[in-house]
Amino acid sequence: MRNTASVWCLIVCTALLWGAWKISSSAENPTPPALQLWPFSRRAPAKSPNAPAPQSGPAARPSVSAAPDTRPTPPASASATAAPVNLPPEPMPDIRVALLPKAQKSVNLEVSQSFTVREIGTEKILQRSEKIGNTIVSATAQGLRIGKKDWPHSKLEIVPSQSPGVWIEGHQYRGTVRLYRLSGNQVFAVNVLPLEDYVASVVDSEMPSAFPEQARQAQAVIARTYALYQRAAVERGALADLQASTKSQKYLGYQYRDGKKLLAGESEASRKIAAATRGQVCQFRGREFCTYYCAVCGGSTVRGTDFFADAAPPLKSVPCEFCREARLYRWQAEISRTDFQQALAPWLKEKGQPHSVVKTVSLTRKTSGQSGYPEFDLRDGRQTLRITGPELRQYLGPLGLYSPRFSITDRGQTLEFHGQGHGHGIGLCQWGARGQALAGRSCQQILQHYYPGMTLAVHTWK
Numbered sequence: 001m002r003n004t005a006s007v008w009c010l011i012v013c014t015a016l017l018w019g020a021w022k023i024s025s026s027a028e029n030p031t032p033p034a035l036q037l038w039p040f041s042r043r044a045p046a047k048s049p050n051a052p053a054p055q056s057g058p059a060a061r062p063s064v065s066a067a068p069d070t071r072p073t074p075p076a077s078a079s080a081t082a083a084p085v086n087l088p089p090e091p092m093p094d095i096r097v098a099l100l101p102k103a104q105k106s107v108n109l110e111v112s113q114s115f116t117v118r119e120i121g122t123e124k125i126l127q128r129s130e131k132i133g134n135t136i137v138s139a140t141a142q143g144l145r146i147g148k149k150d151w152p153h154s155k156l157e158i159v160p161s162q163s164p165g166v167w168i169e170g171h172q173y174r175g176t177v178r179l180y181r182l183s184g185n186q187v188f189a190v191n192v193l194p195l196e197d198y199v200a201s202v203v204d205s206e207m208p209s210a211f212p213e214q215a216r217q218a219q220a221v222i223a224r225t226y227a228l229y230q231r232a233a234v235e236r237g238a239l240a241d242l243q244a245s246t247k248s249q250k251y252l253g254y255q256y257r258d259g260k261k262l263l264a265g266e267s268e269a270s271r272k273i274a275a276a277t278r279g280q281v282c283q284f285r286g287r288e289f290c291t292y293y294c295a296v297c298g299g300s301t302v303r304g305t306d307f308f309a310d311a312a313p314p315l316k317s318v319p320c321e322f323c324r325e326a327r328l329y330r331w332q333a334e335i336s337r338t339d340f341q342q343a344l345a346p347w348l349k350e351k352g353q354p355h356s357v358v359k360t361v362s363l364t365r366k367t368s369g370q371s372g373y374p375e376f377d378l379r380d381g382r383q384t385l386r387i388t389g390p391e392l393r394q395y396l397g398p399l400g401l402y403s404p405r406f407s408i409t410d411r412g413q414t415l416e417f418h419g420q421g422h423g424h425g426i427g428l429c430q431w432g433a434r435g436q437a438l439a440g441r442s443c444q445q446i447l448q449h450y451y452p453g454m455t456l457a458v459h460t461w462k
């Protein structure tokens with residue numbers, strides 16, 4: 001009897017332990033919190049209310065050096081990668097991209113194919129039209145005005161007979177474009193297109209075409225993952241999943257006008273990259289996570305939780321010496337005291353110190369070799385205010401701070417900033433991915449370097 005009781009006790013205890021393990025293991029991967037930073041989508045909640053938007057920083061990216069690579073090939077152990085997990089067939093999702101940073105008084109529309117106008121959410125065709133040249137879309141008290149025609153609708157979809165057909169503000173897009181009348185007589189435009197077409201444009205929009213193929217494949221996989229993650233995280237009723245700017249990831253569309261020049265937003269090469277990685281995503285415990293990425297990490301990446309509340313465990317700090325050739329691996333900026341004071345005025349006001357004049361700036365916590373952002377003490381002679389690197393960058397960014405990781409040297413009338421990298425430094429380093437690809441690493445090895453613990457999975461689109 002005692003033996004039977006012991007056996008039962010053992011079984012019950014094992015079951016309890018198993019249950020506890022299941023709970024704790026799932027609790028480590030919670031649903032991302034529902035902070036809303038942007039009126040139309042729940043995306044990338046930053047930890048600090050003052051934190052700048054994530055950015056991959058494709059701008060100011062220097063041209064690629066054609067010099068032969070002399071770095072040693074990575075050790076053989078790095079080449080051991082698990083086979084990607086194949087996911088069951090499903091329809092390819094559409095992605096909804098907000099084309100404007102915010103609603104505007106009017107929007108320039110052009111359609112280079114015959115098209116139909118529908119009310120969003122219905123298949124009913126309201127009008128068929130031949131192609132139209134530049135036409136102004138504005139809001140009326142009752143609905144939308146397209147050219148001279150008034151529509152009693154507050155949401156219309158332009159569906160071209162052939163894609164790409166619709167132009168908004170000088171960019172031509174694949175798929176359809178939705179026009180919304182928003183409060184305050186404002187107009188908003190959203191592009192709806194198949195995921196893989198979106199990825200083909202993001203690859204060229206985010207990464208130079210001269211970067212090596214395996215780096216560009218890694219870019220395609222993280223762009224796809226990021227889009228699917230945001231699509232799943234967006235709140236009900238949102239008009240879009242992503243923004244077309246680096247607030248999400250840069251998306252230039254099919255082609256666009258820059259002054260008199262017509263430039264490509266995607267290319268045969270970027271379409272091939274999207275096709276070669278079709279359906280591939282980064283997952284952690286069977287789910288897509290937010291694959292944040294940056295232009296240049298400057299020697300090591302930053303732990304994701306240092307900045308983003310929804311950072312998944314693979315967003316660890318990892319060493320990266322592969323971005324050394326980037327112009328912004330290290331940078332310097334000089335900011336006059338007057339400009340510093342002026343740029344920080346909104347922050348000081350927010351801290352309840354609008355009249356504080358900063359006399360000294362001192363580093364209190366350094367950017368360590370592995371992770372973290374610096375913190376500084378600002379003293380005005382009476383009191384001390386603590387400010388973080390990301391906060392300083394938010395206010396001083398336009399004065400030449402490329403990243404939130406820097407030291408400051410007081411030079412009297414000016415402050416000298418010595419910084420590393422470009423962007424927030426979290427996740428894949430685009431210049432590092434380039435360096436790794438040049439050193440012979442595969443797309444999957446690159447991804448596993450920047451997101452340790454992730455698995456590569458492949459969606460099968462029907």
Ligand SMILES: [Zn+2]
Pocket residue numbers: 296297298299300320321322323429431432
């Ligand atoms: Zn790097």
